[in-house]
Each structure stands twice: as C-alpha cells, then as structure tokens.
Amino acid sequence: MSAAVQGRAGGRRIRPFDWRHNPGFGFFTALIMLFLYVPLVVLVVFSFNANHFVTVWTGFSLHWFVRVAHNGDIRHAAYISVIVGVMATICSTMIAIAAALGFERGGSFRGETSAMGLVMMPLVVPEIVTAITTLIFFSSIGFHYGVLNLVIAHTVFCIPFAMLPIQARLRAIGTGYEDAARDLYGDEWRIFLRITLPLMVPGIMAGSILAFVTSLDDFLISFMVSSAGSTTLPVYVYGMMRLGVTPEVNAISAILLVISAALALVAFLISRPNEAGAAAGGTVAATTN
Amino acid sequence: MLHMAALKTSTDGDRARMASVALSDADRPVTRMVPQPDPLRHLIEVVQVEKIFGDPTNGHKALEAINVSIEEKEFFTLLGPSGCGKTTLLRMIAGFEHPTTGEIRLQGRDVASLPPRTRPVNMVFQNYALFPHLTVAQNVAFGLEMLNWKKPDIAARVNETLALVKLDTFRQRKPAQLSGGQQQRVALARALAPRPQVLLLDEPLSALDLKLRREMQFELKRLQRETGITFVLVTHDQEEALAMSDRLAVMNTGRIQQIGTPEEIYDNPANRFVADFIGEANLIPGAALGRNASVVIAVRPERVALASPDMPARLRGVVDSATFLGSDTLMEVTVPSGRVRARIRGAARLAPGTEVGLAWPADAERELAD
C-alpha cells in the first residue's frame, strides 16, 4: 500500500506486465523467423540458379522453370493434383456446409461434442495413421479406381479445413437475420437460399480455398493411395528427388509455394472479420437486452 | 394481401375473417365476406401465460401469470425495467418463443405453438436485423416475396411503403450505407410492407440519439395513425411510454403490475413499484401522516405545495435545496420520515435550512399497500 503511494508520489507510473519487454524476446522471435523462412528463401533463390547445383549460385536463369514446363510427367502430375484438388474441394465443402449448419443451426443434440470431435479427427490423428488406414481400407474392399481413390481420401481429410471457417462465419452472422426472415413469412428452404447462404459466402470461399490448398499440399496420404496413373505433384516430386536433386525440384516447389501462399492469403483476406455481415450478429434475444 | 391470408390460416372460418381484414385496403377491390368484428373478441389475448427458461421445474421463471388483451388499432406499450421479461413476451406474440403454460390468441385463435411465419404479425428488431447483402428495396420486398405476391404488386407496395417512411430516394443503398435513423426506417418499412395486423417494436428508439428519438416518436405515432395497424412497443423509458401509448402495461420481475391508459397509471398507480417507476413520486410511510402503518402514501412532487392558511401543513420539514427551473421551483425538503420533493409553481427562493410546512389536496394522495 505505502509502496504504491510512494510510487505515485515519485511520479513513476507502474507499467502493467508486458511480455514484449522481456529481455531477449525480439532476438528469440527473429531466430524462429530465420529458421522458418531461410530455407524457403534459399529454395526459391536456387530455383533461378543457372547451374545444376542446388547449393552453389552461379547466375540467374529461368532455365529450370522452362524445363518444368516442358516435362510431360510433371504436367500430368500437376493435372492430377488439380483434378483431385478441385473434386475434393467441391465434395468436402458441400459436406462441410451441411455439417456446419447442423452444428450451428440444428439446435443442440445428443452427442454433439462427440460428433464435432469425429469431424475434427483428421486434424489430430497422425497423418501416417490416416494414410495407412485409408490404404488398408481401399485394399480390403477392393476399391482401385485411381484418381477416384485420391478424391475420396482427400475429401475426407479436407472436411475439417473447409468446415472451420464456414462454422465461424455462421456463428458470427448469428440467427438474428434468419429470425427476421422467419418473421417475414419465409420458409426454411427459401430463408437458406436467400439469407443464410449469401451471408455464408465469405466462409465458404475461405473454407474451400483452405481445402484446396490442403489437398494440393498433401503428400503422405496421396503417396499411399496413388497408383501408377494417378500420381499427384508432391508425390512425383518426391520420386524425382530419389533420382538426385536438381533445381527442377526447386522450381516446382517454388511454384507450389507461391500458389499455396497466394490462396491462403486470399482465404485469410476473405474470412477476416469485416463490415455489416458480422456486425449485427448474435441472436435477437442476446442483442435486445 | 390475399396470399398472406391464405398462407396464414388453416381453418375456413378464420380464412374468411382474415380475408375480410386483409381486403380492407383502399387500393384493392373489397368484398366483405364477414360482418362486423366481434366486439368481445380482442385482437391479441395473452391468457395466463407463464414462461420458464431451461428446466421446467427449477429453471428461470421469466414470465408469470401474464394476462393482457390488446385491441385493434391500439398503440400498446410494454414498459418495465431491463430484464423484466418484455422482450420475452413480445417474442411470444411474434412466435419466436412459446409459453410454458397459457395461451396466446390472435383474433381468437390460439397460436401459442405456431411458428412466426404463420402469424400476421411483423417485428422491428432492436438491432434492426436488416439483411446486409440486400438493398433497401430488396429488404422491404422480402416479406412480400415470401408471401408470393406478384412482381408488379411487390414493386408498387415497396414504393408505397418507402414513401410512407420517407426513404424513397434510398432504394438502391445497402443497409451499411445508411445512418442509424435511416436503418430504423427501413426496418419499419420492411415490417409494415406485408400489412400485418400487429407491428411489434422492441426498444426501437433506444439506439438513437435524443433528438432523433423525439422525432421518431412522432413518426411512429403518425405511422400508426396512417396505417391503422396495432402497434405493440417495448420500452424501459417511462416518458416514451406515457407520451406514445393509448394503453400500457407496466411490468416488473416477470409480472404485470398494472394495465391502463397513461393517465390512469400516472394518477392511480396500483402499487409502490408503479408509483415509483412512472414519473416521480414521494412515497411517505403511513405512520408519518398519522395513518395505518402498513400503507404508503404516494404524492407527486407537482401536487405538493407550501402550507398556507387555507391548506394546513401535513408534514413539516427543513429545506435542503431549492432550485429555480423557470416556471417551477424544485424543492428538496427533509422531513422526519425521510425526504420529500416538491415542485412548486413560480419562484420560491427559500434558503436551505428554512423550516417549511408541506401540504397537498386530499385527492393528490394515493394509498398503496406497502
């Protein structure tokens, strides 16, 4: 008590605890950033290397990108990746929309928490486990349809990524608009089409982009599930590396990196909490008090 | 309007009744199928309603023994402090909540368990809940589209309603591009467009600043007069309730304390809560005036005067403060039982500490059970 009084009398303001002012914090942060991003920068830089080496810089060139563009196998793998990505995105987003509506608008139901846990499972189960079980599952039922196997496997693990932003969006818009539409004689189906769905669009966009990026980047599951004609790009790159690393690998990686980062950025910008949509959220009951 | 009537009714008797009301719009051919409204039948009847949130046996009792009847073309207000259950009651009339026990009747039909879209009742939500992705005109048209009105009818009605709320020039704007007052008008237009029997308003003015609030009070009265629709308003502002209502219900802790016209409630408060909540009242213990100790005497400050030869003092006390307000002087007087406020006409510059006698005519006091 007296110390506090003295402190004030001495004109000293007692600063609240601020973790940013811990000694070494800035240095530590910089170190982490360095570990995270230097390898990426090196990878991208050497994709422009004029020589064969992935560690010795000899000059600037787009040679490796040209090589990539002319490699028919890479083009085919990229094509498979995109096909699988688009199909899995469409399927997982539609399932995610239904699931998010069920969780956010279906009222509470028995086993809601367990159901949520099951949907989110792919986020926590080690990917190698998912990959092996998926492989065993397909073999045991004799399901061997190349790209279709990939699409099914990708759809499953993309669902939680698609669902999270959609669910967050539904929660943010609240039930107030739907209540207003109900009051204005809307039936549930038309309310969904005219009110809920349009307001969900930013969440759906963000969710589908995340799903697509997740599918595009996946290696382990694709590696297990893909067959001769259905190799995705990451799996193909892995195959190339076993034959010796050339900057061609850097070039493909750089392309994948840029596409993934750009899409993730778009998803982030879309799903950022913004203007009117979320502003009047909350249920009517909650906001009228 | 015909569409709405057809959509909203299930029995043939009701359909005929509603169609007759629905068709009373001047711009449509009128075929009156049914005679005069039944004078014994109220537009809205809330009968012995109780609402318990959560577990029915030990959940939170939000409303208890609610009985209200609201008439056609009436401006009715639910007034009470925050948390007393006004919104819950309003949401029950709209159909968003269902009573735990009791009935809600619309034109004699029990609608307690029917969903909102089957009730010819529209609501202006406190936060307006305007659809952010639709323009003003699309917002107003929404209810009409849901009622399957024909396109030209919708366009005409949207124009008419936007003109009614003086927003004709804002049709193509999005709600986010409007001021709070304009958004409120859109919310009103959207709720009025389908020509409901009842318009429900949940604290519609509380988000507006004082000047705009005064303006909107007049606006709401005008809209109610021009449309002839029953308005049920929820507010915690007693001045607003007194100024606007034909009748009001004063609520506290989930119960209705008193129902009546503003004059009745102001002049004859039913109990201590009402006397205290509506306007200002001095609540003087009966014992201090030589009455039964179990009663409280309520006297409005404006009825209290300084004692004079023809009005002997009922209480004596010492002036605490005297504030000249122009036409009146507001005096605070300390008396043995506490403090009394008096609003005395004209200037009465009495220095603090002066001893005064306070008097009032017999008809100014109300005896309330404590």
Ligand SMILES: Nc1ncnc2c1ncn2[C@@H]1O[C@H](COP(=O)(O)OP(=O)(O)O)[C@@H](O)[C@H]1O
């Ligand atoms: N959905 C709900 N679940 C549980 N309690 C509720 C719910 N809605 C309202 N209540 C409670 O019921 C009481 C009355 O609320 P409300 O009708 O909103 O009051 P008012 O509108 O008069 O401020 C409050 O105590 C509130 O907490």
Ligand SMILES: [Mg+2]
């Ligand atoms: Mg309320």
